[in-house]
Amino acid sequence: MINFASVVDRNADRFPDGIALSEGDREVSHADLRTRVDALSNAFLEMGIDRGDIIGVLLYNHIEFLETMFAANRIGAAIVPLNYRLSAAEWAFILEHADAVAIVTEAEFVEKVDALVPGLPHVKNKLTLDTPTDNSWTEYSALVRRHWGSASELVDVEPADLQRLMYTSGTTSRPKGVMLSHQNLLYKNLAHILEFSLTSADTTLVCGPLYHVGGMDLPGLATLHAGGRLCLLRRFDPAAVIDAVEHLRPTNVWLAPSMMNSILQLPDIASRDTSSIRFITGGGEKMPIPLLDRIARTFPGAWFADAYGLTETVSGDTVNDSAHMRSKVGSVGRPVAHTQVAVVDDDDVAVPSGTLGEIVVRGPKVMSGYWRDPEATAKVLRNGWLHTGDIGRIDADGFLYIEDRKKDMIVSGGENIASPEVERVLYENPDVIEAAVIGVPHPRWGEVPKAFVVLRPGSTVDEDSLKEFCRGRLAKYKVPSSIVYIESLPRTPSGKILKRELREVDS
Incomplete structure (x- = not known):
């Protein structure tokens, strides 16, 4: 199986001078990204991190977040992104449950991480983006400098090998670790490249958190896969998003309904230049139709790609295409490439079109299961389908409509x-x-x-x-x-x- 990190090598060969990642005034070309990832990969190996290991990442949206992911994947390791809004106790649960062997963080979180590590025997290495306060920490940039110019081997992986461990937001219970594989990511990216016609000319504004599939993957990494650019905002701020749209001229952005709502409340929003945006991906919850109308007025040149997906499928299972944005208002569209979606009754039998039932999904971007939780895995992965717990209907044209959570x-x-x-x-x-x-x-x-x-x-x-x-x-x-x-x-x-x-x- 092709290692997901091979994306970095391909882009360095095809688009060496093109910008891969930017953050404020910082820019990293595709060629430099490969050099930096090679260096960090060798640093990880020197630290004893190896294939199958997991690295915790507790960062805002920084270039180093993505470098850490690619460097880990390159040697056959994986990352577990940590939500910076969680409590220290919740970080500890995730790091312990994931058996993380290292953590990469920044100054704001160093003190809290230090308080946790004594209770986490698996965590052997601590990296910070800032100057370390004591010798128990290693400076990230120093590692990259020390190994600068060294080539690293791209490890062959199995299709089900872990690329990323994503802990669910816990809307129903304690967070579960979603196992996303190299196969999942490659198929997800290919599906989204086709769905959104992504090329090296595209730029995604990443204003949602990278610890979430919306920020990382919708379309996120698919843009990078196509040779395009990711512009990172440290964290979401509605005024900063519109400033970035005007000055950086991105072609697309993912916005959850609450994020979009806050942007639309800006007092000067009607006078801002949003003409560079050709599509906006949505999702996360059902988008009210009045909100869709306001989006159309604010981004008149954009297709609002209302989407449906889960962490368990790396996001974006269905997308409402531009041709049906108006005729199928309220729909989250039809399945993307290599993905099947159906609606079933309580006996897992498909229901007629227009009938409410549980939404189920299958395809190569569906997770392999929940980390160290076979019971929860068996509950949702049945008969070859992922049972989402969401209620919806599919119309006669194959368009999906989300109605509710099953339990709601x-x-x-x-x-x-x-x-x-x-x-x-x-x-x-x-x-x-x-x-x-x-x-x-x-x-x-x-x-x-x-x-x-x-x-x-x-x-x-x-x-x-x-x-x-x-x-x-x-x-x-x-x-x-x-x-x-x-x-x-x-x-x-x-x-x-x-x-x-x-x-x-x-x-």
């Missing part, structure tokens, strides 16, 4: 209520910025919908008025029984609404 479907008096349907109506109200709907117990109906709403600043709309707004657009049983106003919705770092926290507040 509200059953009221025997009737199914998809919470996004109620949320979409709430979003249509001009006073509403964000909305989330959950099911709450009811003595007669079993469950009834309850809404949590974030209002536009200065709005004075009351609960009764919003309910009346919904009554004109929804069946009576779908109208929220109560509406709670809150300052913000709880979300994972990737932008998904944490409905379990809303349930905890309600209880």
Whole structure:
């Protein structure tokens, strides 16, 4: 099997002077990226890191994040990206569960990592991007300088060998380690290169975190695979994103709904130049139609590629193509190359078109399983399909529509209520910025919908008025029984609404 890190070699040969990665004023060409990755690979080998080992990466969006990944892959090792927004205890759980042998981080996190390492016997090496405070740390740049100019061997790998270990955001339970292989990444990239017509002329603005598949992979690494460029923003900031769009002229960007919403709230957004963007990839949760309309006005030259995917499939299983962006509004499109998507009932039997059921996926970009968790793996990988736990339907033309998480479907008096349907109506109200709907117990109906709403600043709309707004657009049983106003919705770092926290507040 071809090692995923071979992408670096190919681009260095084909586009040596082209820019591979940029971050602020820093630029690394494809040729220099190979030199830097070679040096770091040899440094890892010198430190005793070898094939099958796992390196923790606790960084903001830096060039070194991607260099570490490619260098690890080059020698047959893998990385486990760490969400910098987690607590130290959560980092410790992931590093221990992954058996990480090293960690690469930066000054902001050094002290916290130092406090964790004594309880993590597998972690033998600590690298920092900054000047070390003591000799237990190694300076990243010093390693690269020491091995500068040394060639490294590209290790042959098996298709299922680990490329990256991605821990889920934990919307339902404790994080699980998703095993992504070299095969998964290669097929994902090829599918996205075809889907988005990516070439060496493309530039992806990476403003989502690299510890998440949205930031890293949608299309992310596929752009680099095609010989293009990744422009890294240290972390998401709506004003910085629009500044980067105007000055760096990227051709595409991934934005979760919450990220897009914050950009659209910028006071001067209507006057900004977004003409370089030819497509925006979305996903992470269902995109309300009113939000899609605002996107079209703000990025008039862009195709909004609403997508569906999971960490378990390296993202982007379906994409709504530009030809159907309007005729299939609300759809997340059709499957990308080498991927099959179906909708099944509780007995895993395919349902007729237009019928709700659980979404299942299969193909070479589906994970091999959850790290050290055969029980959880067996639960989702059945009969050759990945069972997503998401509810959707496929229309007669093969377009997928997401309706809800399986566990979030509200059953009221025997009737199914998809919470996004109620949320979409709430979003249509001009006073509403964000909305989330959950099911709450009811003595007669079993469950009834309850809404949590974030209002536009200065709005004075009351609960009764919003309910009346919904009554004109929804069946009576779908109208929220109560509406709670809150300052913000709880979300994972990737932008998904944490409905379990809303349930905890309600209880």
